[in-house]
Amino acid sequence: MSSQEHTRKEPSFYEVKKHKGIFAWILSTDHKRIGLMYLYLIMTFFLIGAVLGLLMKLELIAPGKTIMEAQTYNGFFTLHGIIMIFLIVIPGLPAVFGNFFLPIMIGAKDVAFPRLNLLSWYIYLLGAIIAITSQFSGGGPPDTGWTFYAPYSFKTSTNMLPAVLGAFTLGFSSILTGLNFIVTIHRMRSPGMTWMKMPLFPWALYGTAWIQLLATPVVGITLLMTVGERLFHIGFFDPALGGDPILYQHLFWIYSHPAVYIMILPAMGVISEILPTFAQKTIYGYKAIVISTIAIAFVGYFVWGHHMFTSGMSGTALYVFSILTFLVAIPSGVKVFNWISTIYKGSIDLRTPFYWAVSFIFVFMIGGLTGLVLGSLATNVHVHDTHFVVAHFHFIVFGGVGFAFFAAIHYWFPKIYGRMYDETWANMGWLIFFIGFLTLYLPMFYLGIAGMPRRYFDYLPEFHGGNIISSLGAIVMISGLVIILFNLFRSARIGPPAEKDPWKGRTLEWTVDSPPSLENFKEEPEITKGPYEYQ
Amino acid sequence: MSQQVHTDEHRDDIGSRFGMWLFIFTELLLFAGLFITYSVFRYKNWQAFHLAAEELDVFIGALNTVILLASSATIAMSITALQQKRKKLTLTLMGTTMLVGLVFLVNKYFEWSLKFEHGLYPGSETLVEFGKGEVLFFGLYFFMTGLHALHIIAGLGFISFVFYYVIKNKVTHDNFVLLENAGLYWHLVDIIWVFLFPLFYLIT
Numbered sequence: 001m002s003s004q005e006h007t008r009k010e011p012s013f014y015e016v017k018k019h020k021g022i023f024a025w026i027l028s029t030d031h032k033r034i035g036l037m038y039l040y041l042i043m044t045f046f047l048i049g050a051v052l053g054l055l056m057k058l059e060l061i062a063p064g065k066t067i068m069e070a071q072t073y074n075g076f077f078t079l080h081g082i083i084m085i086f087l088i089v090i091p092g093l094p095a096v097f098g099n100f101f102l103p104i105m106i107g108a109k110d111v112a113f114p115r116l117n118l119l120s121w122y123i124y125l126l127g128a129i130i131a132i133t134s135q136f137s138g139g140g141p142p143d144t145g146w147t148f149y150a151p152y153s154f155k156t157s158t159n160m161l162p163a164v165l166g167a168f169t170l171g172f173s174s175i176l177t178g179l180n181f182i183v184t185i186h187r188m189r190s191p192g193m194t195w196m197k198m199p200l201f202p203w204a205l206y207g208t209a210w211i212q213l214l215a216t217p218v219v220g221i222t223l224l225m226t227v228g229e230r231l232f233h234i235g236f237f238d239p240a241l242g243g244d245p246i247l248y249q250h251l252f253w254i255y256s257h258p259a260v261y262i263m264i265l266p267a268m269g270v271i272s273e274i275l276p277t278f279a280q281k282t283i284y285g286y287k288a289i290v291i292s293t294i295a296i297a298f299v300g301y302f303v304w305g306h307h308m309f310t311s312g313m314s315g316t317a318l319y320v321f322s323i324l325t326f327l328v329a330i331p332s333g334v335k336v337f338n339w340i341s342t343i344y345k346g347s348i349d350l351r352t353p354f355y356w357a358v359s360f361i362f363v364f365m366i367g368g369l370t371g372l373v374l375g376s377l378a379t380n381v382h383v384h385d386t387h388f389v390v391a392h393f394h395f396i397v398f399g400g401v402g403f404a405f406f407a408a409i410h411y412w413f414p415k416i417y418g419r420m421y422d423e424t425w426a427n428m429g430w431l432i433f434f435i436g437f438l439t440l441y442l443p444m445f446y447l448g449i450a451g452m453p454r455r456y457f458d459y460l461p462e463f464h465g466g467n468i469i470s471s472l473g474a475i476v477m478i479s480g481l482v483i484i485l486f487n488l489f490r491s492a493r494i495g496p497p498a499e500k501d502p503w504k505g506r507t508l509e510w511t512v513d514s515p516p517s518l519e520n521f522k523e524e525p526e527i528t529k530g531p532y533e534y535q
Numbered sequence: 536m537s538q539q540v541h542t543d544e545h546r547d548d549i550g551s552r553f554g555m556w557l558f559i560f561t562e563l564l565l566f567a568g569l570f571i572t573y574s575v576f577r578y579k580n581w582q583a584f585h586l587a588a589e590e591l592d593v594f595i596g597a598l599n600t601v602i603l604l605a606s607s608a609t610i611a612m613s614i615t616a617l618q619q620k621r622k623k624l625t626l627t628l629m630g631t632t633m634l635v636g637l638v639f640l641v642n643k644y645f646e647w648s649l650k651f652e653h654g655l656y657p658g659s660e661t662l663v664e665f666g667k668g669e670v671l672f673f674g675l676y677f678f679m680t681g682l683h684a685l686h687i688i689a690g691l692g693f694i695s696f697v698f699y700y701v702i703k704n705k706v707t708h709d710n711f712v713l714l715e716n717a718g719l720y721w722h723l724v725d726i727i728w729v730f731l732f733p734l735f736y737l738i739t
Contacts, residue, residue, distance in 0.1 A: 112550050179557045187550040217561045221568035225678070233658040234674035235667075236572055241674075242667025247575060251568055 081146025107190025131166025204269025279346025367395030388448025436477025583668020
């Protein structure tokens with residue numbers, strides 16, 4: 001296998017430069033470079049968001065004021081939410097790995113609209129800059145939380161406008177990426193790659209792209225209305241002028257619940273790629289996974305009301321939203337059974353991406369099942385707006401997307417950089433991170449049920465024990481993160497050269513050079529088999 | 536070196552049109568949020584909406600509708616003209632579309648200024664005295680027609696961009712998908728107005 005290093009004829013995409021220096025990156029329309037530019041931005045923001053999270057956990061290590069004022073804490077959880085949701089988990093997997101691998105996995109040279117793709121990156125950057133500006137100008141950092149609930153979002157004297165406009169701009173970038181992927185998947189698959197021969201990560205991206213396209217405009221207009229509310233007092237959400245704040249909540253969640261599936265679907269796609277490779281076995285129930293992907297994308301539209309069970313809705317609406325919420329758990333459950341059946345009796349190769357993928361299933365199940373606690377009406381009222389909710393969505397959003405992100409970066413690292421990372425360090429980083437993650441978030445379930453509300457910088461003395469454990473977990477988790485990132489950074493520079501197909505994968509990206517050449521394929525591949533046909 | 540033959544040369548007209556339709560879909564959904572808001576508030580304040588709608592000038596509204604429909608016709612004709620290799624006619628028709636679009640904006644300007652003179656704008660004290668339903672009606676009126684006007688401006692920008700490309704022979708009789716997309720976008724702007732006009736001017 002190592003002879004592959006010498007058989008390489010074409011230079012890698014790193015070596016082909018149209019422009020000099022940094023312009024080789026920021027003017028490039030190559031999907032691989034754009035994917036990496038997203039990766040570097042997203043990792044930077046992730047570190048900022050993680051540090052904010054750590055500081056909040058340190059504040060909560062003891063009751064009363066520990067390291068920051070109440071208002072600072074409000075600003076921190078708002079910024080933490082905006083960064084993590086709008087800048088990281090919504091664009092995250094599609095923008096980084098979707099851009100880099102979608103064209104390669106379907107046998108294309110690039111996405112359908114390469115220049116639009118670069119424009120999306122610039123719009124993302126612009127949105128990020130606008131959102132961050134809110135911290136340093138006007139009446140101080142926004143303090144509404146990432147949901148910008150009316151009427152507080154237009155009554156507060158803090159600097160809401162840039163935050164809201166930033167989120168709007170980021171939504172625009174997300175729409176354009178989704179549009180690009182849909183057209184790419186429809187028009188640019190290799191000859192012979194029928195829909196049912198397409199790998200599952202592109203399938204997941206396809207479902208995601210439709211949600212991006214159909215849900216994001218609604219939040220776009222909602223945020224614009226909030227802007228109008230602040231600037232011109234149009235009154236849509238202001239009860240004093242005849243408006244309705246509950247209307248804001250509906251419009252906001254019509255997008256923001258499907259957004260949860262924008263986050264989790266690509267994560268599920270990554271897991272569906274990794275498990276067959278490391279079990280050396282075809283995926284169990286390919287069609288079931290495809291159908292459940294579409295089902296999640298579809299049903300996910302009609303469950304937004306479960307965020308508002310305590311806001312005031314008719315009894316009928318409550319029942320309908322609750323039943324639909326239970327329904328959406330079924331396709332997610334189908335996927336979990338498929339993944340576990342895929343590993344069953346496989347020839348398992350215990351490598352770093354596999355550890356991440358399996359721990360993903362573990363945390364995703366905890367997150368999913370506690371989601372049902374929130375989806376049923378009676379228990380929802382009890383745990384609404386408590387730490388239980390915080391624990392639940394961190395298990396899904398961070399446990400789901402975060403773990404899948406690290407799984408993906410370890411899985412595709414050899415392909416992206418043409419180098420291997422140090423596996424001992426990678427595994428150690430994973431173990432520390434995993435232990436830290438569970439120690440951080442599991443106590444929050446208990447704290448929530450016991451009645452500790454979310455979004456307060458202080459708490460009653462009886463919650464002290466759980467908070468100490470949780471804050472220590474945060475420190476452990478961050479140390480794991482440092483090890484993981486340090487290992488990856490170091491290996492990208494000086495790791496041993498990687499083979500074409502280090503994991504013996506079967507999808508198309510393992511047939512091209514590591515790192516790929518500019519046009520990915522020497523000649524257009526002809527597809528005759530399904531994506532996961534192992535012996 | 537053969538590396539410069541990159542994806543810029545890739546051309547897929549069906550793909551481009553498909554992308555444009557998807558984008559138009561998102562634009563419709565953007566306005567859909569406002570249409571929902573409109574229907575909720577109309578349902579709650581139907582009497583006030585009835586009275587407030589009488590403040591609007593149906594004549595200017597109808598005139599603007601005719602103007603926009605005419606401009607949609609000219610942009611559609613420009614595509615056919617280009618296919619028949621009649622470049623001059625194409626440019627004339629595109630120019631007419633843009634000119635007529637500007638007339639729409641000028642009308643809008645006079646219409647809006649009249650409302651401002653009468654104190655019928657969001658945040659004005661006169662409007663608050665009228666009542667909550669009127670506040671919401673004019674809030675919606677300015678927000679929706681304002682957003683629509685922004686789309687007109689974006690459409691004009693798009694068309695003038697393609698206008699330049701036609702002059703430079705980058706958009707020609709065998710490569711006119713960009714002009715088609717500009718036309719599609721202009722029709723979108725048109726159809727949104729076709730819904731806005733009855734909602735604000737006609738239903739009283």
